[in-house]
Amino acid sequence: MRSIRGDQRAPARAAGATAAPLLLALCLGTVYLSCLAACSEDLVDETSPDVCYSQKRWIGKLTASEEMYPGHECVGCHREFDGPEFMAAGTIYGVVDPEGAVTTDNDCFGVEGALVTITAADGQVLQTRTNRAGNFYFEGREESLAKPFKVVVQYTTDDDALTYQFMNTSPSYGGCARCHTPGVQGTPDAVAGAVLGPDEVVEGAYPIFTGPVPPGL
């Protein structure tokens, strides 16, 4: 897991503590664009396609938002920094990007509207759609999700093609980016396709993709 320096927390809250909740509410509302100019700090940046495939990235650091830190390990960081608890959470991208160069590396937004279905070991089915950042989350304590679980992601691309991506591996931890981050160190003997224990990590999982798959892959 990527470690976050403790000092990142302070600047996010330092300026205008009382005005922050109101400004944040405005940012997330319909006046989002006009607020960008008025807000003390911008949360989202437009990029070129060689920085982010989606051409948008998060620059709001630890500002509390459902669009924060796309591609990162939401569940673990929320535990560490007292954010809201999630049973499972992550980000879905519209491109295959094994190195994370135009997705997770640059805090890039993913795809909006992807349907994420988790089937827990006790048969409970959780379903939600990704937001504008490509982020999704299920509120609740991570421990309350019965393990191991199954995952399916469905998405309708801009040209109306339906994609359906499922995971062979059955993980026992809800923070998707614990494995879906290029360069993670795998647990010895933990292999893709297996049923995994809570602390087992598989290396080689791409940033989670759905949607158009480039030819040749």
Ligand code: HEC
């Ligand atoms: C670097 C650590 C970190 C990462 C990574 C992170 N968060 Fe957060 N998040 C926080 C903290 C801390 C808070 C609470 C901040 C506060 O209350 O001031 C928070 C708050 C939130 C909130 C509450 C927003 C609100 O309006 O109160 C949501 C929703 C959220 N995060 C979603 C996510 C999702 C989804 C991801 C992953 C794609 C994610 N976060 C990744 C640290 C993180």
Ligand code: HEC
């Ligand atoms: C313990 C490690 C681990 C965790 C945690 C994990 N995955 Fe995976 N995932 C993998 C591996 C390894 C593969 C590739 C082999 C396969 O299909 O099982 C994969 C493949 C996938 C795929 C198919 C390929 C792709 O990228 O579209 C999807 C979709 C997926 N995972 C979604 C998720 C979601 C959503 C979560 C979080 C709720 C998650 N995964 C959590 C290891 C993990």
